[in-house]
Structure formats: C-alpha cells, structure tokens
Amino acid sequence: MGGRRARTDREWSVLVTASRVLLERVPALTDQLMDELTLHSEQFDAAVPRDEHWRQINEAMRYGIEAIAAPRTAPRRDLAYAEQLGRQRAEQGLALDLLLHAYRHAGYLVWDELLRIVSEEDPDDLPMLVHTASQMWAGVDRQATTVAEAYRSTEQSMRRRSDERVQALLDALLEGRSTPGLAARAAAGLDLPEQGRYAVVVVRVERRDGREPFRRVAVAQGMRFFWRMRTDCEIAVVAFEGETGLAELTAELVRPCQGPGGVSPVVESLSGLGQARRLAETALRTLPPDAQRIVRLDERLPTALVVSQPELAARLITEVFGPLLDLDPADRAVLLETLDAWLEYGGSAGRAATRLYCHRNTVFNRLRRLEQLTSRSLSRPRDLIEMTLALDAFRLTPG
Structure with missing residues (x-):
C-alpha cells in the first residue's frame, strides 16, 4: 500500500530472527489454539475432524508467520491457503463467524508469542517490533477477508446447487414421475x-x-x-x-x-x-x-369434460351447431354472443340486452332463431345442456 511505512533494516532483522524462533513453536501454538477454539465452541470438533484440524491450523500458522517476514513481492502462500480453507470450511458446515474467530485468535497468539520471543532475546528491540504491528495485523485482516470471500462464494455455489437439485425434484413430481423416494x-x-x-x-x-x-x-x-x-x-x-x-x-x-x-x-x-x-x-x-x-x-367441470375430449367436442359442435356453421361468420358470431350473454345472466333477457346494447326483444328474437337453426329448445334441460356445452366447445376449439 502506498501510504504504509517501509520497515527499517533493523526492524526487518528483528522480525526475521523472531519468526525463525516462532516457527519452531508452531506445534505448541497449534495445541493451544485447538484447545481454546474447542472451549469457545464445540462446533469446531463437530465440523472438522480433530487430526485434520490440527494439521491445517499448523500449516496456516506457518504460512502466516512466513508472510510476516517475507518481502512484499513474495508469493502469498498464506492467502492461497486461506482461500482453500474458506472453501473447505463452507463445505464442512462450520459457521463463518467461527472461522473468522479462529483466524483472528491465531493472530493474537502469534503476536503474543512474537512479543515473548523478542523480550527473551533482546528487550531493547521491543519498540522496533511494535512499529511493525500495524503491518502484521493488516496481514491478518487480509487473510480473514480472503477466507471470508472464499467461504461466501462456496456457500452461494452450494446453495445454488442445492436449489437446483430441489427444483429438479419438484419438476419431477409435477411431471408425475413415480421414482421411489x-x-x-x-x-x-x-x-x-x-x-x-x-x-x-x-x-x-x-x-x-x-x-x-x-x-x-x-x-x-x-x-x-x-x-x-x-x-x-x-x-x-x-x-x-x-x-x-x-x-x-x-x-x-x-x-x-x-x-x-x-x-x-x-x-x-x-x-x-x-x-x-x-x-x-x-x-x-x-x-x-x-x-x-x-x-x-x-x-x-362440464367445460373441462369438453376440452378434455377434442374429438367428441368437434362432433358436439357439428351435431348441435351444424346449420350455424354455414352462416356468415358475423351473423353466427351475433347469435352465439347472444346465447353466451343469456347464459351468463342466468336466462335474463333484460340483463343480456344491457350487455349487448340492444332491446330485450332483440335478444328473444335471436334466441328463437338459434332454436330454429339447431332444432333445439332452450326451455328443455337436455337441449340447454347440449347448447351450453357446444358453445364452450366452439369457443375453446383452436382455429
């Protein structure tokens, strides 16, 4: 970063020396971190096998310590490992807040151990170590950001795959498949x-x-x-x-x-x-x-029966409305629209006339003509049923 103060040669020397000693203490720090994480939450042991967890903490700490004293241009193995762990912990189901807690708590342990090492080796060098604290914690924050981004990306991908699987199951049910389970x-x-x-x-x-x-x-x-x-x-x-x-x-x-x-x-x-x-x-x-x-x-239901049997619907149209099919389309449309309005309003010629913008006598005249053409009477229940179903079939038949 442009505004960050460069380390002096002396600070660099103190960090390199302390980091070498610190690497030797990583196994003990790993044990300590494992114990403290388990005390913080039992989910760590539930989500990650203990041997695997120990090995990964040990490796992550080593990469992090190497990064403390590494040149700025050196490859960041700590970040690559953080990305890997972020993906794996998401797949294992460990909560993200616990994963971030583990990274930051590891940072506190490493920092405390660095202070202890420099105090043991040469207490006069402590001020120089303190001057590097902001850079070290910036590195820890970057690791935490990397692990969180990888975790969220993996979690989103897992959720999408899970949603796709569930939607595929739902589609299979809607298609009527009888697959066991x-x-x-x-x-x-x-x-x-x-x-x-x-x-x-x-x-x-x-x-x-x-x-x-x-x-x-x-x-x-x-x-x-x-x-x-x-x-x-x-x-x-x-x-x-x-x-x-x-x-x-x-x-x-x-x-x-x-x-x-x-x-x-x-x-x-x-x-x-x-x-x-x-x-x-x-x-x-x-x-x-x-x-x-x-x-x-x-x-x-009556109309559903008609549309469910296209061949019978076509025959019904022919048998009931046969003579109407020979009429001029406009003339036929007027008669069928009148029948539709009359049925919709429960056989009320007056209300049908209002909808059709005509006199009620006009409605009666059209219905009588319809009865003559079809040889059916709207006053006979069976004829009325046939006329109603034939009208539905005619209106709902494609083309």
Whole structure:
C-alpha cells in the first residue's frame, strides 16, 4: 500500500530472527489454539475432524508467520491457503463467524508469542517490533477477508446447487414421475410434509420486453408458493396450512395475477402433484386465451369434460351447431354472443340486452332463431345442456 511505512533494516532483522524462533513453536501454538477454539465452541470438533484440524491450523500458522517476514513481492502462500480453507470450511458446515474467530485468535497468539520471543532475546528491540504491528495485523485482516470471500462464494455455489437439485425434484413430481423416494427427498429439500394438502396453479403468461405480467406470490396467509417457469406458463405448487383452502388461494391470486389461470383440486400428498398439474392445466384450457380470470377446476367441470375430449367436442359442435356453421361468420358470431350473454345472466333477457346494447326483444328474437337453426329448445334441460356445452366447445376449439 502506498501510504504504509517501509520497515527499517533493523526492524526487518528483528522480525526475521523472531519468526525463525516462532516457527519452531508452531506445534505448541497449534495445541493451544485447538484447545481454546474447542472451549469457545464445540462446533469446531463437530465440523472438522480433530487430526485434520490440527494439521491445517499448523500449516496456516506457518504460512502466516512466513508472510510476516517475507518481502512484499513474495508469493502469498498464506492467502492461497486461506482461500482453500474458506472453501473447505463452507463445505464442512462450520459457521463463518467461527472461522473468522479462529483466524483472528491465531493472530493474537502469534503476536503474543512474537512479543515473548523478542523480550527473551533482546528487550531493547521491543519498540522496533511494535512499529511493525500495524503491518502484521493488516496481514491478518487480509487473510480473514480472503477466507471470508472464499467461504461466501462456496456457500452461494452450494446453495445454488442445492436449489437446483430441489427444483429438479419438484419438476419431477409435477411431471408425475413415480421414482421411489422422490416425494420424500423433495419434502426434505423444500421443508414440507410428504403427506399434506397441496394444489397446483397454472397461469398462462405472455412475456414482453422482459417484463413479467404478474407478481409471483411467495407466502400468503396459510399458504406457501413454489413457482416454476415454463415457456408459455408459470406453475405454482401451493402448500396449505390450517384450514386455508382453494377459495383463499383463488382470492390471493386475483390481486397480482389477472389470468388466465387454472387451479387444481386439493391433493393430499406431494406424490399427487403430477395429477394436480394435469387438472390445473385442464382448468386453464376451459378459458379462452384472452380471458382475465383465475378459475378452479371444480367450478368448471362440464367445460373441462369438453376440452378434455377434442374429438367428441368437434362432433358436439357439428351435431348441435351444424346449420350455424354455414352462416356468415358475423351473423353466427351475433347469435352465439347472444346465447353466451343469456347464459351468463342466468336466462335474463333484460340483463343480456344491457350487455349487448340492444332491446330485450332483440335478444328473444335471436334466441328463437338459434332454436330454429339447431332444432333445439332452450326451455328443455337436455337441449340447454347440449347448447351450453357446444358453445364452450366452439369457443375453446383452436382455429
């Protein structure tokens, strides 16, 4: 560093001589440090095998002492070793604050021993040793910084690998794989019960300019969300707590997400997530692409039956709406929009007319024409069911 005072020849000579003596005392200092670290925290012995710990402390001290009296241009083996230990201690699970304590406590022991050696050899040299204290402690701080950076980098990498493994397990569950032990491993990784109440949400998304169309909920009252991104949708596994259920889930989703989205029924274990995903996707398919709603499968079962059987849906359209298919597209659209409004408002021609901006008699006339073309009566329950399902099939059929 530019502002640091250079050591005098005499100071250098005192440091070199004292360091040589100090190196001979490293085994005893290692024993002392080991004992004091164990008294400070039992985690040292729990995380690192004692023989390995002794050897590494002994080596780290030697490299540190060599650095005290080494020229500035000399390779810093103490820093390379600190980086190695930082990575290893992160993998072993020793807390970072304990690792930093060990490094700094080692610095105190080394400094005290240096003072003792110089006092024994020539007490008059103590002032010269004190002049080098700031440089020595700067070296200890640099070692601590190096070990901390390596530790944090390794910890982040481990966390990322762990997250990737857990997400892969979650993906496997959502795909419905039946690998033995899969649910148990996912439960441990996600900190969730293997047997519990879960649902799956599938939301169709359209990404533009890198912006997400909704905010992913992570935690809500009585619910935890685990989101997975797909090419054209977002999938969430929802873990319920207490009495929370689908009604609260749907209400929570409406705020950040306008849809379209589908919600599965509740399943009773993580192993049921594959089925739940398929049912949530079915619920989503009951909505047209431009819908702005989140729907539950249990509220859309008739329509779900239609979209789940494309061949039967196509036949239903042909059988029920056959004559309408020959009409001019604009004319056909008016009749089907009128039927849709009338069904939405529970058979109220007046409310349907309000939505369609026409007279209620116009609604009646259009419905009568629809009945004539389809040879069906909206007053007969079975005919009404066929008309309703055929309308869903027509609106939700691609192309």
